[in-house]
Amino acid sequence: MVLYLIIFFILGSAVGSFLNVVIDRTTRGETIMGRSYCDYCKAQLGTFDLVPLLSFAVLRAKCRYCKKPLSWQYPIVETITAILFAVSFWYLAESGNFDLITSFYILFLVSTVVVVAVVDWKFSLIPTTFVFAAAIVSLFYNYFFLSSAVFIENIMAAFGAGLFFLIIVVATRGRGMGQGDIVLAFLMGIVLGIRGVLVAVFLAFFLGALFSLILIAIRRKKFGQTVPFAPFLVAGFLIALFWGELVLSWYTRALL
Ligand SMILES: [Zn+2]
Incomplete structure (x- = not known):
């Protein structure tokens, strides 16, 4: 049970990271495909800049390239989605609908x-x-x-x-x-x-x-x-x- 909760939490943080992209790009009318980039210096972000939650913490809420502050939206949405995915698993398991x-x-x-x-x-x-x-x-x-x-x-x-x-x-x-x-x-x-x-x-x-x-x-x-x-x-x-x-x-x- 605990292992599943952790797996769903991590899965949720990754999906939350994707939801941030959806939130940003659909409201700007961009496609959701293509590499992520920094809002300020437009530097393309590499894999290590895009690890949910961890990157934000390791980079101390700043862009690696231009040192501008990153939006708190990213870790907040990632955390909320991670928690909701863990709760979803718990709910599905409890209700016996885990198909x-x-x-x-x-x-x-x-x-x-x-x-x-x-x-x-x-x-x-x-x-x-x-x-x-x-x-x-x-x-x-x-x-x-x-x-x-x-x-x-x-x-x-x-x-x-x-x-x-x-x-x-x-x-x-x-x-x-x-x-x-x-x-x-x-x-x-x-x-x-x-x-x-x-x-x-x-x-x-x-x-x-x-x-x-x-x-x-x-x-x-x-x-x-x-x-x-x-x-x-x-x-x-x-x-x-x-x-x-x-x-x-x-x-x-x-x-x-
Ligand atoms: Zn930047």
Whole structure:
């Protein structure tokens, strides 16, 4: 078990390194092929500059060639992806669904939402193409691997969640949330189903409100200013994906 967790952690850090490339290049309209280079001096990076986490630590967060500081985005995304891959393995093993297709499916979803969260965080923009692609993959997965009752329930959850955010967007006239959040909520519904998406959306609003209050408290933000919401939707999504039933049982126990 521990050995597998370590393997998935290392695999996740490597995938996280690739996700950094996807995040940087898709937002610049570049292809994701080709060698990585330094943002400042354009020096091509060699194998030793590209080892996830280790290179950043060994180079002390500076480019080997021009000594300009490297973005903290790299080790943060690598670490988060590594942890999420380890958690994914744990979840797959615990749920008894540790088959190849389900494993790829979960890791693909995790990778996609990491990209969505970081791009929205950096650019206040949700890459809807990725979200749509993930929704289609999820639709196929549900069709072939879940019962038809659950398949239909999850489609209803997707339209329900999408409609909920559509109403918010219309009611607030697009301030704060946009069409990207609607598409993301749709994806969350398809993957999580009705119970799961309720947990995820509740957690997203809770975490978003908490974060805004903290920012206001430390005076980084004025009241009424908005923060990108996709990172919180993604956090809620991941918690609901891995621990949804646990959160529901805590919540119902707290109410009773
Ligand atoms: Zn450089």
